[in-house]
Amino acid sequence: MPLIVQKYGGTSVGDAERISDVARRVVETRKAGNDVVVVVSAMGQTTDDLIALATHVSSRPSGRELDMLLTAGERISMALLAMAIRDLGVEAASLTGSQAGILTDSAHGEAKITAIRGDRVRQYLDDGMVVIVAGFQGVDPESRDVTTLGRGGSDATAVAMAAALEADVCEIYTDVDGVFTADPRLVGTARKLDEVSYEDMLELAAAGAGVLMARSVEFARRFGIPVHVRSSFHDGQGTWIKEDAMEQTVITGVAHDTSEAKVTVHGVPDQPGIAAKLFGALAAEAIDVDMIVQNVSTAGHTDISFTVPVEHLEKAREAADRVAPELEANGVDVDPDIAKVSLVGAGMRNHPGVAADMFRVLSEHSINISMISTSAIRISCVIEAARCDEAVQALHDYYLPAEAAT
């Protein structure tokens, strides 16, 4: 019997009505002759509400206890979903991350899955049940404490569970129709992709396409699990993420990300070891650095710019200020009002002119580029946040014009 892992996010199980809708869909999938494992997030605002409570009782909540607290969220949604499914005449049982054998390291709040012991899930499947698994959570086998997986954790649970159970497909249900050539809220002509390769999806995710995080895509690629990103509101096909998408287009999509901020360290001597000291200091504070650009040296001095998540900006500024004297830097500037726009496409490898075209399109719109970074299949430019929408629209019009729609 084919095995399908389905993942439903917080919006899809936002209230009792929606949980009943999800139950009906799960039962349809089961009655169509599939084994079904369902991974659920916490209902809508639950996680935010719990975090608000934690900050009320503690100025700096313990990571262990915060994980204990937050894992109550999926416990509620998974039990309700199991009840709703049983009400439709199909046997179902819910399992916590720990019960489902999701083992992690000990990094509370951002744990990594280290192994999945799928025997209890398999036993329940063999008994003819639909199995509901809590997303976002696991257990550290050393301390026996519960852990949470951090952002995108429920997707990671679903893909990892699909890999462990050798599922035929992992379906990610979401509030959008799939993966688009650009954010359809910005670009009216953006269209849904029927297929996208793991490789392109990885770059899209890293470039800010919010539908699926890179960690889940990486996992799916490593274990060859086809992922189907689709809407929880209708039955239409979404986007399939898999090896060797049928057509290798030059540009798969335009992604943007306004969640980063830029830090510039001015006038550092152009000497070996400077970058190592600066980024060593940032790494010690667990600050995620994305893009790094070092300017051409002028009179033996240079500027180093980098981007960080906007919520890490203060920590990053403090760290840079702290090492600035040691680096003999002239000063540290920060700019939170930036956007990163990216072109992604595996076909880019064989089309060397893409970068030049991208810079020209932006320049025709008088949009200034302050940082550039490229990979083999992606080009990203940092621009003013205020010009982000215009840049995304212009690039989509140029590379993915509406006429090309099939």
Place this chain on the structure above:
Amino acid sequence: MPLIVQKYGGTSVGDAERISDVARRVVETRKAGNDVVVVVSAMGQTTDDLIALATHVSSRPSGRELDMLLTAGERISMALLAMAIRDLGVEAASLTGSQAGILTDSAHGEAKITAIRGDRVRQYLDDGMVVIVAGFQGVDPESRDVTTLGRGGSDATAVAMAAALEADVCEIYTDVDGVFTADPRLVGTARKLDEVSYEDMLELAAAGAGVLMARSVEFARRFGIPVHVRSSFHDGQGTWIKEDAMEQTVITGVAHDTSEAKVTVHGVPDQPGIAAKLFGALAAEAIDVDMIVQNVSTAGHTDISFTVPVEHLEKAREAADRVAPELEANGVDVDPDIAKVSLVGAGMRNHPGVAADMFRVLSEHSINISMISTSAIRISCVIEAARCDEAVQALHDYYLPAEAAT
């Protein structure tokens, strides 16, 4: 180091402020040189809110899944309390019922504690931590499913944990000052008891004194754990429940209970086997029967009356109606508007006139008695619900007059 088990109910941890208050009290107890294990209930309305959600998604929620759902409640309160305690500079860790080794049978929703494996709690205590344990929940070691203990379950957790850890005292924090000679909301002259024996407390609990349920008192008695019922709002002494209360008064208190309803089966033949058939049918439906009275036989026929929790009344009526033809009964009557008033006191054993006095006091107030049941240290009368307050006041005035207060 002395070991104290403290239990805080839903009202005591009703919001973030109150959780911080509880944290301060726990820290004071710890700093006074005690090891502390804290058992918590779910916050205020959480359990009711979760049950409402369950009834939204399912007409008949699965017991396993309802337990999975409800156990999210204590998870939230215990994690918040642990955070709040750590914020005050004392190491603390929360444990679910399963993690704390609370093993139960498999009766979802009303599981019985079968054993406690206290090694993880002991390890944490040895490490110098305050341990927070989820009340009301455990795990069935056969199925590895979580269970809940039903009404009064958190008190049972606390007393059982105190027994397993050989604690010096089990403190039950509540929103009243202790155990009273009658409900102080009904009787202005009711006074707090400084001490009460396990035996008297068992009868008071069974007779409707809501402060502590009989199952917890039984457990405390069996393992000789002194229980201190006290207010979570101030530091004053409450009521100590223990072996051999100092003075063995004739009447310890007047209890009342308006949560039951009466069922009468009329005109059944006065033959062996009738009661067995009737109460067998009720037991098969898991209906809790409290008092049973069979009238004197008239012309070979008799009436059988019994009381059940008012929420079981419909089921009880249906069961009685179903077996009535087989019993050759004339009919079945129900009365939800009853109250049970009880006198409790171990000294009653040596004072045979107590029952007669009780009936006289009620008759002086023209209060009609419809059922009577007695144990060695308790007399209970069923009367009209509307006369309950007056009956309690009259009995308290007679047996426990204000002048006798010390």
